[in-house]
Amino acid sequence: MKPEWEVVVGLEVHCELKTVTKLFCGCPNAFGDQPNTNVCPVCLGLPGSLPVINQRAVELAMAIGTALHCEIRPSTFHRKNYFYPDQAKDYQISQYDEPINVAGHLDLPDGSRVGIERAHMEEDTGKTTHAGASGRIHGADYSLVDYNRSGVPLVEIVSAPDMRSSAQARAYTTELRAVLVASGASDGKMEEGSMRVDANVSVRRSADDPFGTRCEIKNLNSVRSVGRAIDFEADRQIALLEAGDRVVQQTRHWDEDAGRTVTLRSKEDAYDYRYFLEPDLVPLVPDAEWIQAVADTMDPMPAARRARLVELLDEGAGASEAQVDQVATCVDLDLDRLVVAAVAAGVGSALALARTAGRSAELLKVLAEHDDVDAIWSFAGEASSTAAKLLSVGNLKQVFSDEGRAIDWFSIAQGEGRWFLHHATQVKNIWVPYGE
Amino acid sequence: MSAPRPSVLLAGAVRSGARSAVDVVQEHLAAIDAGDDRVHAFNLVMADQARTRAAEVDRIVAGGDDPGPLAGVPVALKDNLCTRGVPTTCSSRILDGWRPPYDATVVTRLERAGAVVVGKTNMDEFAMGSSTETSAFGPTRNPHDPGRVPGGSSGGSAAAVAAGFVPLALGSDTGGSIRQPAALCGVVGMKPTYGTVSRYGLVAFASSLDQVGPIATTVADAALLFDVIGGHDPCDSTSLNRPTPRVLSVLDDGVAGLTVGVLTELLDGADPDVAARVHQAAEALSAAGARVEEASVPEVTLGLSAYYLIAPGEASSNLARYDGVRYGLRVEAEDTVAMNTATRSAGFGPEVKRRIMLGTYVLSAGYMDAYYNQALRVRTRIIQGFDKAYRRCDVLLGPTAPTTAFPLGAKTGDPLTMYLSDVCTIPSNLAGHPAISVPFGPGDDGLPVGVQLLGPALTEGTLVRAAAVVEAAAPILDPPALATGARS
Numbered sequence: 001m002k003p004e005w006e007v008v009v010g011l012e013v014h015c016e017l018k019t020v021t022k023l024f025c026g027c028p029n030a031f032g033d034q035p036n037t038n039v040c041p042v043c044l045g046l047p048g049s050l051p052v053i054n055q056r057a058v059e060l061a062m063a064i065g066t067a068l069h070c071e072i073r074p075s076t077f078h079r080k081n082y083f084y085p086d087q088a089k090d091y092q093i094s095q096y097d098e099p100i101n102v103a104g105h106l107d108l109p110d111g112s113r114v115g116i117e118r119a120h121m122e123e124d125t126g127k128t129t130h131a132g133a134s135g136r137i138h139g140a141d142y143s144l145v146d147y148n149r150s151g152v153p154l155v156e157i158v159s160a161p162d163m164r165s166s167a168q169a170r171a172y173t174t175e176l177r178a179v180l181v182a183s184g185a186s187d188g189k190m191e192e193g194s195m196r197v198d199a200n201v202s203v204r205r206s207a208d209d210p211f212g213t214r215c216e217i218k219n220l221n222s223v224r225s226v227g228r229a230i231d232f233e234a235d236r237q238i239a240l241l242e243a244g245d246r247v248v249q250q251t252r253h254w255d256e257d258a259g260r261t262v263t264l265r266s267k268e269d270a271y272d273y274r275y276f277l278e279p280d281l282v283p284l285v286p287d288a289e290w291i292q293a294v295a296d297t298m299d300p301m302p303a304a305r306r307a308r309l310v311e312l313l314d315e316g317a318g319a320s321e322a323q324v325d326q327v328a329t330c331v332d333l334d335l336d337r338l339v340v341a342a343v344a345a346g347v348g349s350a351l352a353l354a355r356t357a358g359r360s361a362e363l364l365k366v367l368a369e370h371d372d373v374d375a376i377w378s379f380a381g382e383a384s385s386t387a388a389k390l391l392s393v394g395n396l397k398q399v400f401s402d403e404g405r406a407i408d409w410f411s412i413a414q415g416e417g418r419w420f421l422h423h424a425t426q427v428k429n430i431w432v433p434y435g436e
Numbered sequence: 437m438s439a440p441r442p443s444v445l446l447a448g449a450v451r452s453g454a455r456s457a458v459d460v461v462q463e464h465l466a467a468i469d470a471g472d473d474r475v476h477a478f479n480l481v482m483a484d485q486a487r488t489r490a491a492e493v494d495r496i497v498a499g500g501d502d503p504g505p506l507a508g509v510p511v512a513l514k515d516n517l518c519t520r521g522v523p524t525t526c527s528s529r530i531l532d533g534w535r536p537p538y539d540a541t542v543v544t545r546l547e548r549a550g551a552v553v554v555g556k557t558n559m560d561e562f563a564m565g566s567s568t569e570t571s572a573f574g575p576t577r578n579p580h581d582p583g584r585v586p587g588g589s590s591g592g593s594a595a596a597v598a599a600g601f602v603p604l605a606l607g608s609d610t611g612g613s614i615r616q617p618a619a620l621c622g623v624v625g626m627k628p629t630y631g632t633v634s635r636y637g638l639v640a641f642a643s644s645l646d647q648v649g650p651i652a653t654t655v656a657d658a659a660l661l662f663d664v665i666g667g668h669d670p671c672d673s674t675s676l677n678r679p680t681p682r683v684l685s686v687l688d689d690g691v692a693g694l695t696v697g698v699l700t701e702l703l704d705g706a707d708p709d710v711a712a713r714v715h716q717a718a719e720a721l722s723a724a725g726a727r728v729e730e731a732s733v734p735e736v737t738l739g740l741s742a743y744y745l746i747a748p749g750e751a752s753s754n755l756a757r758y759d760g761v762r763y764g765l766r767v768e769a770e771d772t773v774a775m776n777t778a779t780r781s782a783g784f785g786p787e788v789k790r791r792i793m794l795g796t797y798v799l800s801a802g803y804m805d806a807y808y809n810q811a812l813r814v815r816t817r818i819i820q821g822f823d824k825a826y827r828r829c830d831v832l833l834g835p836t837a838p839t840t841a842f843p844l845g846a847k848t849g850d851p852l853t854m855y856l857s858d859v860c861t862i863p864s865n866l867a868g869h870p871a872i873s874v875p876f877g878p879g880d881d882g883l884p885v886g887v888q889l890l891g892p893a894l895t896e897g898t899l900v901r902a903a904a905v906v907e908a909a910a911p912i913l914d915p916p917a918l919a920t921g922a923r924s
Contacts, residue, residue: 041538045757047531047639048518048540050672081753081799085772090756143772145761274799276808279644279750281673 045088065101115160457508471920503550530783540637557592587617600921612861619886697731702834752795877911
């Protein structure tokens with residue numbers, strides 16, 4: 001991006017809540033089951049069925065609000081009306097002008113603060129697969145709908161337009177993901193769609209100018225695509241403006257393979273959602289006691305855990321720059337409890353940190369997050385296997401690890417048998433069309 | 437004084453083993469068989485299921501157990517109540533072939549009380565209408581005069597009870613759809629307080645107004661049926677979480693000490709013979725010890741306008757799901773949007789389309805505040821108006837409908853005239869309050885007149901007490917010409 005331009009970014013993150021059942025019925029909230037097996041009259045929107053709110057989902061939404069320093073308020077549900085085959089009732093139950101969480105913030109490791117406008121509850125839709133050349137609804141030969149995801153609880157976290165670079169947006173996404181996982185609300189699996197990011201992007205020549213016309217970018221399925229899409233989109237808008245054109249307010253789709261954004265729909269095609277108060281539900285009014293009870297059960301957030309480690313180091317010689325990185329790695333890998341325990345047992349804090357989040361862990365982090373590394377073999381104990389998996393979550397990387405078991409590399413079953421073959425190779429499906 | 441209670445007696449006979457449920461059901465199926473080709477109260481008669489169920493009830497009695505307070509009593513269900521494995525059509529083509537995989541909560545409660553469901557009754561399509569003429573399957577006839585409408589939208593249920601096909605039926609009331617047909621057919625119909633009867637399994641028309649309720653030949657039977665279907669249901673978030681109401685037990689408590697207000701605004705548009713009956717009912721209440729005075733709730737005159745913005749608004753959203761994707765009718769077309777459009781164009785009748793369009797419009801960006809939100813503010817004012825009246829009065833009295841049953845086809849060409857049929861009943865729905873319609877003799881044309889008793893939330897007990905007094909004083913009404921059943 002040209003240095004004389006400033007990009008302005010706000011992110012809308014949809015996060016699937018890690019509940020046992022769906023938001024308004026008792027069907028399992030599970031990923032990857034046989035299509036249309038986790039369904040009932042309610043999540044299929046059958047005539048006569050009615051929604052009943054899942055208390056656990058409300059608690060996880062409040063946990064997110066607490067983690068993001070939001071004000072947790074009495075809230076209501078609205079209907080967002082639009083026709084789509086994977087929308088079982090042809091409306092979505094969502095929170096509109098009275099969301100459960102408002103006015104929070106998220107502090108990033110670099111010290112910057114991003115405002116959180118709201119974090120509201122809503123239900124997910126089903127999933128449509130369009131058969132045919134285009135893979136989209138128009139021109140499809142036929143479409144298949146799986147309603148297993150219909151009614152899965154979501155929290156949509158809307159940031160303020162506070163980010164000024166793609167790097168900051170990536171940092172926000174990474175930190176938010178860590179917070180969502182730490183709050184127990186989500187597994188943060190971007191590749192399974194349990195965390196989905198939309199970016200609102202605009203550009204302006206100077207920080208004193210008003211915001212430019214924004215475009216909303218959809219389909220950002222990894223931290224990496226968040227960064228790439230924002231860079232591409234900012235450059236596209238700058239090129240338009242420098243050529244004397246204007247930016248048209250649009251929803252655009254990120255094409256990961258082509259590395260570009262394409263028009264999905266412009267403002268003129270925008271739906272009129274006809275929001276109105278959902279008459280089948282009553283207002284949600286969590287009392288102070290309930291809010292406190294949720295907060296009391298929450299583990300510390302990553303920022304607090306990093307601060308705790310730095311504090312431990314400070315008691316000695318103070319943290320070096322390398323150690324600050326080690327602290328971040330250590331918390332990322334969920335190994336900080338080991339350091340705290342070791343220090344409590346009398347180990348020096350610098351040594352405990354170095355041993356836990358030293359070079360192999362550093363290397364692991366680099367490899368796991370590197371987009372050009374296709375797979376990782378990790379056989380250095382359970383902690384690092386778990387870390388390898390967690391770190392690879394954002395980029396669909398295969399991880400072959402010991403799962404904490406001792407492996408006998410000389411055994412035929414473990415060292416060269418089916419299990420080894422299965423995990424040590426990558427299989428890609430290639431569909432060969434035949435027949436009609 | 438004790439009000440007549442045929443279902444109570446019927447259930448008593450079955451429970452004691454004096455009568456077999458199979459015989460009772462057989463007798464009613466025979467009446468339906470003999471008369472329903474002229475009345476067309478039923479969309480579906482479930483003869484085999486009913487006999488099987490009745491035999492089960494008899495086995496329970498033979499085994500020394502109690503099947504419940506409705507043992508062996510035949511009940512008809514409005515065809516917008518879901519019945520597991522049995523077609524539920526809402527009298528619409530769009531639900532063609534759909535069989536719900538579940539029972540409505542009220543259906544489960546009926547069966548738990550020993551009742552025998554004998555069929556699904558005709559209605560205005562998706563309960564949108566006041567005459568049962570918008571049914572996709574043709575109109576129901578008023579058993580008192582086959583040339584006249586039974587009212588609506590629960591016209592099939594009211595006609596089935598009036599004709600003696602069943603002693604009890606369930607209807608649903610969004611703007612008067614239980615009370616108005618009950619009045620026009622000369623039977624008792626009650627709309628309970630919003631939230632006292634579960635809506636789970638009632639196919640939604642306007643969710644904030646819909647309420648299931650009883651239709652019966654007598655107040656006592658309506659009270660019994662309400663006792664069976666009422667009570668908290670965790671499947672309905674709007675269901676009140678409070679102990680199950682019991683009203684049958686207070687039925688004979690009389691009205692001494694109650695203040696009854698004759699509601700001026702409801703009398704204003706009523707035909708003179710209907711208004712005369714209302715005053716006569718007031719005298720009966722007075723004679724029984726109630727204090728009767730005039731009452732006014734000026735806000736109720738705004739009810740009709742507010743209702744025709746709120747109900748279609750909610751309906752436009754509730755009926756969006758009939759898109760041909762998952763169940764019911766599908767008209768194939770070249771792509772999904774064209775299929776949605778073709779299906780909905782073919783599946784919905786004109787009145788339903790009119791209300792979907794009206795509702796879509798009033799919720800649209802730029803119009804919502806002027807129409808829908810304004811109607812909600814009016815709704816609040818109506819509630820406040822009632823609250824004020826109920827500071828003086830325990831019960832309000834008025835006509836259920838401005839006229840007696842009108843001829844088939846008389847109002848189908850003019851929707852606004854048709855909408856006026858519900859002018860007396862709509863205010864209770866907007867307020868969420870209970871109301872009951874009791875037959876009170878014939879009008880000048882010999883057709884049934886219904887008087888309506890209204891009360892604040894959760895006063896069903898008071899209402900049935902007053903209704904029983906009115907019922908006992910009601911002038912004799914000729915039995916319906918088309919009745920083939922033994923009306924007890």
